[in-house]
Amino acid sequence: MGEFSSPAAREQAIVRAHQAFEAEEWSTATEWFERLYNDQQTAEFNRYLVASLYHDEKYLVAEQFAAEQDTVYLATAETFQLRLDVALKNQQFIFAREFCELPAAKSWRDAGLTQIVTAEEVSRQALGETQRVLAKQFYHLGDVDFDEQRQRLTHARQLPLKEFMQGVQYLLVDPFLHPLMRATLLEELLRLHTTKTVQLHWLDDEDYTLDTSQLEPVGASQAAQTMQNYLHEDLGQQDPMLAASVSQTITLQLMMLYPFIDKIIRNPLTWVQIVAQQPVTDQTGAAELNEISEWQNRLNHFMRALFGPINHENHEKP
Numbered sequence: 001m002g003e004f005s006s007p008a009a010r011e012q013a014i015v016r017a018h019q020a021f022e023a024e025e026w027s028t029a030t031e032w033f034e035r036l037y038n039d040q041q042t043a044e045f046n047r048y049l050v051a052s053l054y055h056d057e058k059y060l061v062a063e064q065f066a067a068e069q070d071t072v073y074l075a076t077a078e079t080f081q082l083r084l085d086v087a088l089k090n091q092q093f094i095f096a097r098e099f100c101e102l103p104a105a106k107s108w109r110d111a112g113l114t115q116i117v118t119a120e121e122v123s124r125q126a127l128g129e130t131q132r133v134l135a136k137q138f139y140h141l142g143d144v145d146f147d148e149q150r151q152r153l154t155h156a157r158q159l160p161l162k163e164f165m166q167g168v169q170y171l172l173v174d175p176f177l178h179p180l181m182r183a184t185l186l187e188e189l190l191r192l193h194t195t196k197t198v199q200l201h202w203l204d205d206e207d208y209t210l211d212t213s214q215l216e217p218v219g220a221s222q223a224a225q226t227m228q229n230y231l232h233e234d235l236g237q238q239d240p241m242l243a244a245s246v247s248q249t250i251t252l253q254l255m256m257l258y259p260f261i262d263k264i265i266r267n268p269l270t271w272v273q274i275v276a277q278q279p280v281t282d283q284t285g286a287a288e289l290n291e292i293s294e295w296q297n298r299l300n301h302f303m304r305a306l307f308g309p310i311n312h313e314n315h316e317k318p
Contacts, residue, residue, distance in 0.1 A: 003039035010039065021048060026056035037065070043072035051082055059089040074104040084112050088119040091127070094157040094164055098191040120160035134159055138167040142176035146306055149181050165196070172210075173201045179256035179302055183218070186259060190215040203256065203298065210259065218254050223265035227254075227272045235276060246276045253299045264295055271296075 004010040017032035033049040046069045053062035066073065066086050073083035087096040093116060099105060100112040124131065138156035141149045156164060168185050171177055182200075189198075195213040202208055218224060227250055236243040250272060257264050265271050270284045271292055280289070 003035045010036070017048065021052060024055070026052050030056055030058070041068070043069060043075075046072060047079055047082070050086060054082065054086055054089070059086065062086045063090045063092065070099065071104075073099075074102065077108055080105060080108050080112070084115065088116065091119075091123055091158040093120055093123070093160055094188065094192070097161060098188075101191065101193045116161075120162075124160060131159055131163065135163050135167060138164075139170050141171055141181060142174040146178050146181065149178065153181070153184065161192075165194070169196075169198050173199050173207065175201050175205070178305075179203055179299075180252065180306075183255040183258040186212075186215060187218075190217065202260065215259060218258050218261070221254070221261040221265075223261050223268040223271070224254050226268035227265075230269060230272055235272075235278075242276060246272065249275055249303070252303055253296070256299055256302060267292070 004013060013032055013036055017029055017036060020026075020029035020032060029052040030049065033045055033052055037045040037049050046065060050062045050066045053059075053065065063086050066083055070083065073079045083099065084096055087093075087099065096116050096119075097113070100109045100116070105112065134155050137152050138159070141152055144152070156167060159167070168189065171185060172182060182202075186200075189196075189212045193213075195211075198210050198212060200208045200210045219228070228247070231243045231247050231250070235246065253275075254261055267282060267284055267288060270280050270282050270289070273280050274289075274292055274296065
């Protein structure tokens with residue numbers, strides 16, 4: 001049994017919800033639209049529920065519901081503005097900027113960014129000490145375990161862009177930061193469409209100068225595309241369960257190798273076959289096989305630190 005005893009009861013609830021909304025009875029509208037949304041998670045019910053919560057000054061709950069369907073707020077200038085307003089009430093400055101950078105937001109981008117800059121300045125003045133604490137915790141991600149790193153990053157997304165970028169640039173050269181977190185920070189820069197040049201301390205213990213305007217998504221690499229095609233079209237047809245398990249490992253490996261995936265994975269098919277513990281079908285030399293094995297052992301070390309032993313981990317060099 002759903003939220004309503006019959007289709008007629010549901011239709012009646014829709015009428016009451018809209019009546020309350022039009023009358024600006026926000027608490028009542030929230031109650032009805034939340035029931036409707038729980039019954040059916042449509043874009044329309046989500047938008048009305050978020051709008052009701054926003055006008056009722058329930059900003060945190062509004063953010064939680066809006067985040068479930070962010071893309072539905074790119075339909076019109078009005079819905080875009082609602083999503084931006086909710087984000088800014090919750091000091092979600094980094095999300096707000098990334099939302100403005102989405103291609104579908106192009107028409108409203110400049111106006112949106114102007115509002116964000118103003119909100120960031122207001123926040124600096126009103127929440128100065130709070131932001132200093134968030135920034136200090138963010139800048140020292142490498143001092144804590146991965147779960148705490150993720151939690152601190154979530155909080156850091158409430159920092160204005162300037163303070164957030166200072167932290168990111170500091171962390172990208174921190175040798176103690178987990179590679180997955182380093183990749184996550186780089187993806188933040190990609191979504192923010194930054195054009196800065198940053199220094200990066202990478203898995204090979206070398207430092208690199210990186211032009212962030214040249215960053216592309218993990219899945220855009222040639223290696224990622226080749227391996228995903230193999231997992232879907234070949235291994236997926238032979239052994240779907242193994243393909244799903246290997247795909248999870250490959251996804252993590254690609255993230256840790258980002259942004260130099262194609263530099264390291266020059267033979268994607270052999271790489272994925274070794275992960276899956278399958279016979280290598282390409283004519284791959286012993287030196288290259290050893291190099292692949294060494295890289296996978298290095299990556300598996302970081303994964304073991306997070307998840308324990310990898311079930312299909314290759315324990316012997318090919």
